Amino acid sequence: MTENQDITPPPVVELLHGLIDYAGFFPPASLSIPQALKNFCEYQDSDYYWVLGHLVLPVAKLSELAEQLTKDLLEPLPISVVMPGAADKAGFLAGLEAIRDFNAEHEFNGLVDAIECKVDSPAELAAAHAACCDDPLMCFWELPLNDQLTPLVNALAEIKQATGHRRNNAKIRTGSVVPGAIPNVASVANFLSVCAQHQVRFKATAGLHHPVRASYPLTYAADAPCDVMHGFLNMFLAATAAYVGTTDVETVTQILLTEHSNKFQIESTGIRWHEHFWTLNQISDARFNFGLSFGSCSFTEPVHDLVALGWLPPSDESLFE
Secondary structure: OOHHHHOOOHHHHHHHOOOEEEOOOOOOOOOOHHHHHHHHHHHHOOOOHHHEEEEEEEHHHHHHHHHHOOOOOOOOEEEEEEOOOOOOHHHHHHHHHHHHHHHHHOOOOEEEEEEEEEOOOHHHHHHHHHHHOOOOOEEEEEOOOOOOHHHHHHHHHHHHHHHOOOOEEEEEEOOOOOOOOOOOHHHHHHHHHHHHHHOOOEEEEOOOOOOOOEEEEOOOOOOOOEEEEOOHHHHHHHHHHHHHOOOOHHHHHHHHHOOOHHHEEEEOOEEEEOOEEEEHHHHHHHHHHOEEEEEEOOOHHHHHHHHHHOOOOOOOOHHHO
């Protein structure tokens, strides 16, 4: 544990460890491959490296990334690749081949060990899973927040039971750069509850740049429209509540709706929200077995906000000033 972690409250360490997958290639940041890779490597060497998870990029960018990788990395970069939707069978299969080729050539400086793919029906999920079931990949299947959600989560639970491993997980899209397109709180709460009921792990993506729910600009443009965005503290504390099974959907909904950071109280042995209290073990268990991570095109923005809220200690590094 680094000095930075030593002075971070233990419940916060349990909640934030490896939480943020860096997706700087994606909107609204839309950075070049060299810049996003440079950023990721700098974050790995920063005081907050322990909050960092995977580098996320589209499968079409793998060849560009390969050109930028050097032989002097201390360890392989952990990479998650966003695939074509499962409806594009040919594109999905071609993406798998690209990953296999990349891993064979760059095993010492970059390793794709996770994929992310949109599926709209149990049939699409079954076909995509069959295509990659022999690959040692963690799979995050992005699920629609409609009447197909429960059948798809049930299918993921059945795959886990049949295979005996937990490589197949759900993914929820929690944001958008378009006003009005952010999923509502009821649909997010339902996703968390259904996944918890079936013991299906998940990651989130999009729109979780800030710790607490509020209205923010949707892009970095000077004239960007604003909309109410979900907070990642809301998201993963609501996930903890759903996973430990001490709350109902209405309570999960209210956690997601919380707009004041002081409602989340850090204590020495856990985190409190109103009369609900989650222990260190419950937070750790929920993070490892349920809410795994979220993708963000910014790492400095959520870290800076956490420092401002007092959840993380400040750093002298210019990256986070």
